[in-house]
Amino acid sequence: MASRLPGIACISVIGKQNNPLLISLFPQEQRDPLEFSFLLSSCLDIFETRAPFKTADQDFGLLQAVDERLAMYGWQTNTRVKFVIVVDMAARVSRDTKANVAAGIRDADLKPAFRAIQAAYINLLRNPFYTPDEPVAPGSEQKVPSAQITSPAFVKEIRRIAEVWVPGIAAI
Template identity: 65%
Template sequence: MAGRSPAIACIGVIGRKNNPLHISLFPPGKRPALEFSFLLSSCLDIFEARMPYRTAEQDFGLLQAVDERLAMYGWVTSTGVKFVIVVDMEGGATPSTGKNPGAVGLRDADLKPAFRALQTAYIGLLRNPFYDPDQHSVLPNKSEQSFESSQITSEKFISEVRRIGEKWAPGVTSL
């Protein structure tokens, strides 16, 4: 019998104006995207409440446990962009060792390599001379009374986020 190990269920990138810039689900198509969009929005108040006590870029650690299965962890860059990783505590199968190890715990430090890799990918995106981070802020549409928010469309960034989400596991030290 194979045990279960925590796995990333969702990675979200939220702009400094609290607008969603990117959401990746793992595995793609298995989970409802709208549910994770709501979950990402629910953690914004937690970021705001903790923000006065933080300086520069910070690992916010566990933001909230959604239920016994899902937990949300956060990181804020020095520019105010937020990375959120939703972990499914029963997410992936681990090879059987003949023993049933039960639930595998997760420490905040286990996610640091994933957050650092996400930050590196985002810095790479910012270094692209054709990428304008202000293009992704929520601006009123002058022709209508609605707001527009554009998503990050860089294939390189999206594939790097996908790689991080698929390769991460507890105990991985670099991605």
């Protein structure tokens, strides 16, 4: 008998100005991009509400449970770039009858994934040809936010993180 295990449904990078820089869906052919775009937009207010209370910890934990299957978790860098992971509680099929089926996941289960995403983002920023989005200075001309992240190496690393992650993994 096959059991269902949690897996990552979406990884998103959201810029300082709350503009989506990357939205990766897993598996892409089974997910609606517009639905996830709306879900990601709905969590931005939660980041703004919790931001004044965060000190050293960048992990925002559970942002919201969309339904009994999808839950959104957040992480914010010190430059206010946000990472959001949407977990599908029944994304993976396990053929192992002795598999430990989790009733839920803990915030700590996602820390290795967020650290791996942050490391990949730092490597992207080290690329001299990548221009990160810059904040708009009050009273200055409106600067157009940068386009979405298209780096093949970054997209490949995000895909690898989503495929490797399982609840309880220590490092990615």
